[in-house]
Amino acid sequence: MSFTSTAWDIFSKSVEDYHNNDDIDFPINNPYEKGSLEQLLYAKNWIDxxxxxxxxxIRDENIDPVDALKLKRRIDASNQQRTDLVEYIDSWFLQKYQNITPKPDAKINTETVAWAIDRLSILVLKVYHMNQEATRESASDEHRAKCTEKLNVLLEQKNDLSQGIDFLLEEIEKGNVKIKTYKQMKMYNDESLNPVLYQKSKN
Incomplete structure (x- = not known):
């Protein structure tokens, strides 16, 4: 079984588990061994x-502005958690492949393994929700037909992205691609880098 097939199954389980309650405040119940890659993948998708x-x-036009601000702060925090976990997953792969010496002409991929996995996790959510719309009985035939077309495109994207990730891992294992990561140097959360925050602290 390929890595991406396993990851897709774990992401799908997370999505299904969430929708058993469909509650943004329902606590995660990660079924995988702590510290395992499976546990990290499940936690990653749960955040997503x-x-x-x-x-x-937050896109409800009638939402109370105070509630919207609280949600925005929560989304910001969630984005930070997502970034931190992606970087942690990259560290997991760095350790896994630490004994592989890249060839002198090894290439650098445009994105890390974990950021590619991040896209796969989001894609699982797109497929799940598009399938809901494609089969929603209260929707019109036209709506369901359009959503079915979009679902087919997403499933094609799943195959392409999965092949790309599995190929990347194979190339890393062969030493043809150098595994290298950069920490996300986000500035807007840092009080010493965001002008709005550090100017405010001087007042």
Whole structure:
């Protein structure tokens, strides 16, 4: 079984588990061994799934502005958690492949393994929700047909992205691609780098 097939199954389980309650405040119950890659993948998708629904809620035109601000802060925090976990997953792969010496002409990929996995996690959510719309009985035939077309494109994207990730891992293992990561140097959360925050602290 390929890595991406396993990851897709774990992400799908997370999405299904979330929708058993469909509650943004329902606590995660990660079924995998702590510290394992499976546990990290499940936790990653759970963050994505909760944030997906937070993004839905905040787009309600009638939402109370105070509640919207609270949600925005929560989404910001969720984004930071997501970034931190992606970097942690990258560290997991760095350790896994630490004994592989890249060839002198080894290439650098445009994104790290974990950021590619991040896209796969989001894609699981897109497939799940598009399938809901494609089969929603209360929707029109036209709506379901359009959503079915979009679902087919997403499933094609799943195959392409999965092949790309599995190929990347194979190339890393062969020494053809150098595994290298950079920490996300986000500035807007840092009081010493965000002008709005550090100018405010001087007043």
């Amino acid at each position: 799934t909760v944030q997906w629904h937070l993004e839905d809620i």
